[in-house]
Amino acid sequence: MLWIPITLLSAITEAALTIERKRLVTDATPFQLALIQGGISALVFGLLLPLTWRGHIDVLVWALIVIRSVSDACAAVLMFVAMERDEASRIMPITALAPLFIVGLELAWSGRHPSALGLVGVLLVTVGVFALLRGTKKESGRRITPGMLPIFGVTLCWSLSSTIHGIVTPRIGPLLYLGLSQTLIFFLILLYGFLFGKTTVKELRVLPVRKNITLGIFASLTQVLQMFAQSLTLASYVIALKRSSLVFAMIGSALVLKEKIARRIFPTLLLCGGAMLIILFG
Numbered sequence: 001m002l003w004i005p006i007t008l009l010s011a012i013t014e015a016a017l018t019i020e021r022k023r024l025v026t027d028a029t030p031f032q033l034a035l036i037q038g039g040i041s042a043l044v045f046g047l048l049l050p051l052t053w054r055g056h057i058d059v060l061v062w063a064l065i066v067i068r069s070v071s072d073a074c075a076a077v078l079m080f081v082a083m084e085r086d087e088a089s090r091i092m093p094i095t096a097l098a099p100l101f102i103v104g105l106e107l108a109w110s111g112r113h114p115s116a117l118g119l120v121g122v123l124l125v126t127v128g129v130f131a132l133l134r135g136t137k138k139e140s141g142r143r144i145t146p147g148m149l150p151i152f153g154v155t156l157c158w159s160l161s162s163t164i165h166g167i168v169t170p171r172i173g174p175l176l177y178l179g180l181s182q183t184l185i186f187f188l189i190l191l192y193g194f195l196f197g198k199t200t201v202k203e204l205r206v207l208p209v210r211k212n213i214t215l216g217i218f219a220s221l222t223q224v225l226q227m228f229a230q231s232l233t234l235a236s237y238v239i240a241l242k243r244s245s246l247v248f249a250m251i252g253s254a255l256v257l258k259e260k261i262a263r264r265i266f267p268t269l270l271l272c273g274g275a276m277l278i279i280l281f282g
Helices: 003-024 030-046 059-085 088-110 116-140 148-172 174-195 201-205 210-230 235-242 245-255 262-281
Strands: none
Touching (some): 003 059, 003 210, 003 245, 030 210, 059 088, 059 148, 059 174, 088 116, 088 148, 088 245, 088 262, 116 262, 148 174, 235 262, 245 262
16 A cells, blocks of 8 residues: 555645746746756656667657657646746646546547546536636636636646557656656757747856756656556556645645635535546546
């Protein structure tokens, strides 16, 4: 049962990463923070490439790694845009929609239909979304706030990436997969910065890495802990339990960021519970 405390620790570090994203976004641009987070993760997992390299990798696997990297690079930037525009405890529960989208992608990819309990999870997620939007309207006078559209984009990207994880990881192993994809994600974010005028070589030299280093540390740590936990039990158990990070993040938002979470507790629990059912039984 060692996987349970390890997974919970991974969920806590994921929640800490959420809090840090929101806390630091006031002092740097979304691009800068995404680049720092991606750069540290690329350094950590890229160092493992010589130890995990297997030689020949299928063209299909390379294509999927590239697609996943583009998707996660987009998600990294969009996440900080969302944090810049909105409160963390309001928008992060929306990411619980990811398992719902994954079910749709799996249905399209393999024709796999959700189980009865999976459908219950879909219902809980749907109700949770409506409850969240209703609470948002009471708080701000509108259902859709500025950070919701970017976080919805993040959720779509994560759904695609998670589907690819399940295809690629069994073929080349998790560490090699992380090393290749995290390195590529960093260079894609960097390329985005140069192409769209978000940075210059001169600005990169004064990038506030030390001040924001916790982003990369938490991002790397949560992935390492998740991979370790998944080596001890079924991946679905780990991913489902890690959804508790939404609850930890909501508590952290109240304690650290002083956000008002009263109207967000019930929707978050519904979304978290529904996501767990979809992951475990979908």
